[in-house]
Amino acid sequence: MSFYDEGVDFECKRCGNCCTRSGYVFIFQRDLDLILEKTNYSRSELEKRYLSKLDDYVVLKDQGNGACIFxxxxIKGCKIYEARPTQCRTFPFWNAIMSDEESWINAMEDCPGIGQGNHFTFEEIEKLRKKI
Ligand code: SF4
Ligand code: SF4
Known part of the structure; x- marks a missing residue:
């Protein structure tokens, strides 16, 4: 039994909170491949201007104020929206948020889209949770 057995609602309101707050966006090989495929950035340009290392991981740089480099x-939006990384695509269906109802409710404080709009079924949520 989980609190989302009957599914939950979520629809991004494009407030930008999750893109402009401090935090890391982890980049996996599939994310890099998608950015290279869908944008005009070259690998060397990405590595030089947009990516950095965090221990053994690759993360997106920020703009010096916590806001994501993209x-x-x-436009109040993501410059690479069609190629946004898995971590961004799967929000808010992250393990840390979906582990219990309290975490889900707490996440509403930062994200006005949680509990609103589109309905996600239990199966859809499980699929998204497994992506990251
Ligand atoms: S905080 Fe929520 S509503 Fe705001 S941009 Fe992020 S996902 Fe969308
Ligand atoms: S890559 Fe795009 S969607 Fe993801 S945090 Fe950065 S600006 Fe937001």
Whole structure:
């Protein structure tokens, strides 16, 4: 039994909170492949300007103020939305948030899309949780 046996609602309201707060966006090989496929960035440009290392992991750089390097303050959106990394695609269905109802409810404080809009079934949520 989990609190989302009957599914939960979520729809991004494009407030930008999750893109402009401090935190790491981890980049896996499949994420890098997708960015290279869907954008005009070269691998060397990505490595030089957009990626950095955190221990053994690759993460996105930030803009010096906590905002993700791909956050565009002018359009209030992600510059690589169609190629956004797995971590961004699967939010808020992360293990840390879906582990119990309290964490889900707490996450509403930062994300106005949680509990709103599109309905996700238990099966859909499980599939997303396994991606990251
Ligand atoms: S915090 Fe939630 S509503 Fe705001 S941009 Fe992120 S996912 Fe969308
Ligand atoms: S890659 Fe895009 S969606 Fe992901 S945190 Fe950065 S700006 Fe937001």
């Amino acid at each position: 956050w565009d303050d002018y």
